[in-house]
Amino acid sequence: MIRRLLNSSLTRLPFPSLAPPPPLPKPKPNNFSFRLRNSTTHMGDARRPSPVPIPSLDKADRSELLRALEASLGSSFTSEPLIPNPNPLVIVISGPSGVGKDALISRLRDSRPGIHFVVTATTRPRRPNEIDGKDYLFVSKEEFLKMVEKDELLEYALVYGDYKGVPKQQIREFMARGNDVVLRVDIQGAQTLRKVLGKSAVFVFLTAESEAALVERLVDRNTETKESLLVRISTAKEEMKHVRNFDYVVVNAKDKLENAVNLLESIIDAEKAKVCQRTLHL
Numbered sequence: 001m002i003r004r005l006l007n008s009s010l011t012r013l014p015f016p017s018l019a020p021p022p023p024l025p026k027p028k029p030n031n032f033s034f035r036l037r038n039s040t041t042h043m044g045d046a047r048r049p050s051p052v053p054i055p056s057l058d059k060a061d062r063s064e065l066l067r068a069l070e071a072s073l074g075s076s077f078t079s080e081p082l083i084p085n086p087n088p089l090v091i092v093i094s095g096p097s098g099v100g101k102d103a104l105i106s107r108l109r110d111s112r113p114g115i116h117f118v119v120t121a122t123t124r125p126r127r128p129n130e131i132d133g134k135d136y137l138f139v140s141k142e143e144f145l146k147m148v149e150k151d152e153l154l155e156y157a158l159v160y161g162d163y164k165g166v167p168k169q170q171i172r173e174f175m176a177r178g179n180d181v182v183l184r185v186d187i188q189g190a191q192t193l194r195k196v197l198g199k200s201a202v203f204v205f206l207t208a209e210s211e212a213a214l215v216e217r218l219v220d221r222n223t224e225t226k227e228s229l230l231v232r233i234s235t236a237k238e239e240m241k242h243v244r245n246f247d248y249v250v251v252n253a254k255d256k257l258e259n260a261v262n263l264l265e266s267i268i269d270a271e272k273a274k275v276c277q278r279t280l281h282l
């Protein structure tokens with residue numbers, strides 16, 4: 001129906017002339033025919049005979065032609081981007097314990113060096129392969145509580161007996177420089193962040209392909225006691241229910257970490273191409 005209307009309106013376009021256009025009908029908001037007629041008026045203006053002669057296309061040199069086009073349009077062609085740069089993005093990555101959040105982020109670090117990975121403050125003891133200030137900011141309980149008191153954390157929680165929190169300053173600093181920022185939080189943290197940040201951040205839920213795969217991964221990592229293993233596994237079951245509160249879900253299947261990284265990169269790229277960009281003011 002719309003296509004038919006468009007076709008018939010176009011065939012009835014008046015030939016451009018300098019005669020004053022006929023009076024427009026009273027504007028009606030969101031009226032298709034009104035918008036179409038308005039745009040044909042613009043087309044008519046652009047086709048008006050120009051006082052500046054445009055050299056013939058096969059003879060003129062390129063810059064002469066461009067100058068003539070500019071002169072006849074009355075404006076010069078700028079190299080300014082037609083679309084503004086996309087806003088810096090805050091990407092929240094979450095998922096059950098042992099699903100591969102750190103492994104995924106470590107790969108993303110290599111493939112997207114422009115992203116800042118917010119270093120979470122934690123009171124948990126450092127694992128042998130972890131570097132203070134890179135993997136986590138390892139702080140004492142007293143230091144952590146001081147940060148809470150000074151309102152320096154975007155969110156914090158007590159997780160399996162240890163505090164974890166996201167420092168605000170890092171996010172402000174890197175976003176101000178135009179960098180995207182990745183936050184790595186547990187499900188509880190993601191829920192709090194959703195309340196604080198709403199739709200201004202992208203929430204990605206990382207999952208394994210099955211419960212069995214998730215348990216194997218946790219066991220093989222060899223970092224847990226029997227007790228903490230039990231807690232993490234039973235919590236993971238509950239956590240799967242929260243996937244609905246996220247924007248995207250990424251499956252990190254056994255030995256297919258690369259696929260998960262690729263999908264995450266595609267999500268980031270798609271977010272950058274959004275017409276309505278997310279904006280965050282902290």
Ligand SMILES: Nc1ncnc2c1ncn2[C@@H]1O[C@H](COP(=O)(O)OP(=O)(O)OP(=O)(O)O)[C@@H](O)[C@H]1O
Pocket residue numbers: 095096097098099100101102103104217218220221252253254255256257
């Ligand atoms: N696709 C995969 N296939 C097989 N093993 C994987 C895969 N992704 C990650 N792993 C391994 O699974 C284990 C858990 O991964 P990782 O420590 O990254 O999980 P996590 O989600 O960060 O856990 P936590 O929240 O407990 O810190 C690690 O030994 C990691 O090397």
